[in-house]
Amino acid sequence: MNVIAxxxxxxxxxxxxxxxxxxxxxxxxxxxxxxxxRSSEINDNFLNIYNQVNKIGSxxxxxxxxxxxxxxxxxxxxxxxxxGTIESKSGGFQFPDGQIQSAAVVTRSxxxxxxxxxxxxxxxxxxxxxxxxxxxxxxxxxxxxGIPTVTTRVDSDGTGNSFxxxxxxxxxxxxxxxADEIQTRSSSVPTTLEYIAIGPCTYQNPDGPCL
Numbered sequence: 001m002n003v004i005a006x007x008x009x010x011x012x013x014x015x016x017x018x019x020x021x022x023x024x025x026x027x028x029x030x031x032x033x034x035x036x037x038r039s040s041e042i043n044d045n046f047l048n049i050y051n052q053v054n055k056i057g058s059x060x061x062x063x064x065x066x067x068x069x070x071x072x073x074x075x076x077x078x079x080x081x082x083x084g085t086i087e088s089k090s091g092g093f094q095f096p097d098g099q100i101q102s103a104a105v106v107t108r109s110x111x112x113x114x115x116x117x118x119x120x121x122x123x124x125x126x127x128x129x130x131x132x133x134x135x136x137x138x139x140x141x142x143x144x145x146g147i148p149t150v151t152t153r154v155d156s157d158g159t160g161n162s163f164x165x166x167x168x169x170x171x172x173x174x175x176x177x178x179a180d181e182i183q184t185r186s187s188s189v190p191t192t193l194e195y196i197a198i199g200p201c202t203y204q205n206p207d208g209p210c211l
Contacts, residue, residue, distance in 0.1 A: 098202075106206040110141045118144055118201030118210060123194040126179075134163070136193040138175040145210040147172060148199025154179045156191045163191070172199075172210075 061070040070076030072083035094100045106113035111120040120141050126134040134154070147170060154163040161181055168177035179193060201210035 100204045103206055108141070108207070113201055113203065113206065116145075116200060116202055118142065118148075118197075118199055120144075120148075120197045121195065123192050125190055125192045127190045132181040134179040134181070134191045134193070136177050136179065138193075138195055140173055140175070140197060142201075143173045143209045144197070144199035145172070145202050146200040148197040150175050150195055150197045152177065153194045154191060155194070156181065156189045161189075165193075 059072060061074045061076060062068075063070070063076055068076040068079055068081065070081045070083070073081050075081075092101050092103070101115075104114075110122050111118060113119075122138065122141065124136045124138050126136060128135075140148075150170060152165055154165060156163070163179040163181055165177050165179050168175065175195065175197065177193065179191065181191075203210050
């Protein structure tokens with residue numbers, strides 16, 4: 001066997017053995033030193049490689065000119081275009097801002113996360129005020145990445161009395177405020193402040209704090 005024939009056999013054997021792991025294709029014909037090689041044996045080995053590559057080519061398209069790869073599509077419009085569902089078994093997906101998202105929407109009992117937003121809700125009850133001014137202090141279930149926007153509603157035990165909310169402080173973790181009853185000014189009725197807070201949230205753990 002000449003050098004070129006030996007080299008061809010080596011390439012065929014090595015390539016076919018690697019591809020066999022991908023799709024369990026038939027193993028290559030092996031050759032012994034000094035044994036004549038039939039052209040049909042070489043053709044069979046080459047055909048195994050061709051069939052495997054052809055299977056991949058029917059699913060994957062490589063656009064070398066634009067640096068794009070298509071899976072299930074022959075016209076990829078992005079660096080990677082997939083015509084079908086992309087599944088992440090673990091770890092989630094990392095976005096250009098570094099955020100790793102392992103769930104499309106995270107929903108818990110008192111907050112939820114959609115993309116890079118966190119929405120939190122809850123309430124605080126003032127039972128201790130001795131005058132018409134109520135004091136409220138809220139700690140968000142999970143800290144935000146930045147200062148959130150907070151919307152509140154104050155109710156005096158279902159009486160429908162009106163309150164003026166003022167003198168509030170707001171941070172990534174807490175919200176405090178005073179509410180002045182501007183109608184009956186009763187000091188004995190428990191008063192509830194309900195809130196919804198919406199703000200930025202970059203996170204890696206769905207149950208962990210925003211970073």
